[in-house]
Amino acid sequence: MAEARTLAMSESEEIVGRPSMKAPFSVGLLKAAETRENIVLLTADLGKYTDTIDFRHKYPERFFNVGMAEQSLVMTAAGLSKAGKISYCTTYGTFATRRAYDFLAIACAHSNENVKMFAGNPGLTTGYGGTHQANEDLALMRSIPNLTVIDPCDATEMVQVTQMAADIPGTVYCRQLRANVAVVLDPDTYRFQVGKGHVIGQLHDDTKLGFVSTGFMTERAIDASRHFERAGVSSAVFHSPCIKPFDTNGLLRFANSVDRLVICENHVTTGGLATLVVEALYEAGLSRKLLKIGIPDRFTECGSLPYLQDRYGLTTERIIEQTDTWMRA
Numbered sequence: 438m439a440e441a442r443t444l445a446m447s448e449s450e451e452i453v454g455r456p457s458m459k460a461p462f463s464v465g466l467l468k469a470a471e472t473r474e475n476i477v478l479l480t481a482d483l484g485k486y487t488d489t490i491d492f493r494h495k496y497p498e499r500f501f502n503v504g505m506a507e508q509s510l511v512m513t514a515a516g517l518s519k520a521g522k523i524s525y526c527t528t529y530g531t532f533a534t535r536r537a538y539d540f541l542a543i544a545c546a547h548s549n550e551n552v553k554m555f556a557g558n559p560g561l562t563t564g565y566g567g568t569h570q571a572n573e574d575l576a577l578m579r580s581i582p583n584l585t586v587i588d589p590c591d592a593t594e595m596v597q598v599t600q601m602a603a604d605i606p607g608t609v610y611c612r613q614l615r616a617n618v619a620v621v622l623d624p625d626t627y628r629f630q631v632g633k634g635h636v637i638g639q640l641h642d643d644t645k646l647g648f649v650s651t652g653f654m655t656e657r658a659i660d661a662s663r664h665f666e667r668a669g670v671s672s673a674v675f676h677s678p679c680i681k682p683f684d685t686n687g688l689l690r691f692a693n694s695v696d697r698l699v700i701c702e703n704h705v706t707t708g709g710l711a712t713l714v715v716e717a718l719y720e721a722g723l724s725r726k727l728l729k730i731g732i733p734d735r736f737t738e739c740g741s742l743p744y745l746q747d748r749y750g751l752t753t754e755r756i757i758e759q760t761d762t763w764m765r766a
Contacts, residue, residue, distance in 0.1 A: 458592035465599025487527035518550040530556035530571025559612035560703035567736030576708025588652035591621035632682035638673035647695030706731035
């Protein structure tokens with residue numbers, strides 16, 4: 438058996454069982470930049486690891502590396518926005534949110550600046566431990582007024598979000614999926630919409646099980662849902678790429694059509710998607726049996742991604758196992 442290992446920052450996992458796309462952020466950004474000459478790209482010395490190389494080569498005069506200084510990254514982006522630019526930024530999610538929180542809140546969101554932060558290493562997509570795993574970033578970002586918060590599912594959504602971020606008013610925080618990214622949603626038929634969720638699968642009058650998911654957990658929720666369908670348990674998925682604005686009405690329609698809800702997120706289970714769902718159900722007076730699958734309230738350790746995702750229940754197999762046990766209890 439091959440030994441599991443922690444990936445170096447320039448490496449990426451092989452995608453097994455689905456087609457993939459290389460550097461979808463770069464693909465979407467280059468499409469946007471072709472028609473928007475005021476788009477600029479900034480990085481905090483992490484361009485190699487956030488898929489910025491193609492843009493840097495094509496538009497060197499529109500690319501800025503501010504060095505290992507995330508607060509300066511955000512302030513420079515805000516200043517360029519005031520000068521009429523649309524400032525795309527890349528760094529890791531832990532650095533964007535923990536080190537530059539006040540700068541994103543006041544210099545950007547407070548002034549509705551055209552700053553689009555694409556934050557890598559969301560949750561357990563890196564094996565580099567608590568210093569690099571942005572496990573609580575969605576909770577932090579959704580608490581800031583005037584901020585749009587997005588957690589894309591796959592390469593299809595990553596390309597679309599990146600391309601259209603220039604047209605989303607004000608400041609955007611988007612979790613970045615980098616390197617080789619699975620293609621889960623059909624690029625010919627799927628269209629990302631700000632503030633809208635998407636039902637995947639068929640809802641019936643007797644649908645028993647509803648998965649509510651965001652980010653890469655939607656891929657796993659879809660596979661788990663299909664497993665239960667094959668086992669005779671009617672099931673569907675509500676994919677919510679937008680954490681803010683959240684599609685409360687869509688979620689409630691979905692919840693009204695199922696008996697039980699399983700919430701799947703690559704994030705701590707407080708402050709993110711699970712909290713949004715619980716708040717929506719409570720405020721609507723709707724009661725549903727509910728299972729939360731996500732990262733516990735702790736700093737997660739270093740390790741290989743297969744090990745970490747299995748340990749914390751984020752794989753398809755562990756979602757199925759946890760859901761089956763819960764339904765039988």
